[in-house]
């Protein structure tokens with residue numbers, strides 16, 4: 266028979282074990298998380314970009330780029346609506362990027378810039394900050410929404426990156442919407458390619474090489490996501506691939522730091538591993554997102570000659586829109602009421 270002392274000790278051990286079990290059951294964890302969330306509502310936020318570079322006021326037209334603002338606003342509101350309804354940041358960034366892919370003003374999906382052979386070759390990538398899952402596609406020519414394909418690669422294949430014909434085959438097997446390559450081609454992009462081929466202008470000049478689109482978001486669960494989609498650069502050849510589909514360069518997301526989508530001269534962004542570099546400064550050095558973004562975009566990239574910019578959001582819902590070019594099509598909206606679209610610095 267156990268003595269009084271021993272039985273008290275056994276009871277204490279049993280109680281401690283029960284308490285430990287309670288604490289570690291998924292239901293208890295969920296209740297805990299819900300209680301924390303209820304006590305402190307999380308900030309929802311989404312940011313988007315539609316490319317960075319030299320944007321001449323002349324090319325924006327007499328209305329000062331109203332159509333660009335409207336296009337950005339539409340994507341922003343659709344993405345934000347997903348977050349507001351309790352949807353995931355992955356769904357929010359996918360929604361925003363899909364809309365921009367269909368907008369012929371931007372260099373992604375319909376309206377993508379044209380390669381040397383006059384065709385559109387599309388690149389896209391997406392990343393989930395919750396589990397570091399990622400998907401990317403390059404050189405796609407018939408998939409209406411390359412961002413959907415990147416997401417299928419992430420969620421429905423054992424791989425991270427698929428290219429060209431194989432990516433098309435995978436799209437076919439997964440039943441994604443296909444269109445003829447001509448569907449992506451607009452008269453403006455044809456003229457831009459002709460001008461570049463004549464040597465009348467540089468590939469990344471004016472509105473010709475820019476217009477890549479991207480989105481970053483944080484949802485009610487505090488999960489981050491980033492997505493980027495592009496036609497790359499006018500007159501690209503030899504299967505050239507930029508930073509947009511490269512995880513770490515054009516796109517990166519990690520709940521421990523931040524989510525980033527980049528736009529600019531891809532070769533520089535690849536060499537500087539821009540998106541991951543910013544997240545690494547936040548995670549390892551504890552820098553604010555603003556400081557980290559400025560260090561990389563306005564510091565390192567400028568020293569190395571890389572023009573462009575990024576949009577980013579951190580785990581607290583802080584949004585940063587940083588660029589070293591004269592302009593960047595961009596916008597953001599969050600649950601504290603902030604909401605804007607812009608093209609130039611001010």
Ligand code: ASP
Pocket residue numbers: 316317474475476477495496497498506507508509527528529530531532
């Ligand atoms: N980063 C894209 C690329 O190099 C182009 C751009 O963002 O303007 O393909």
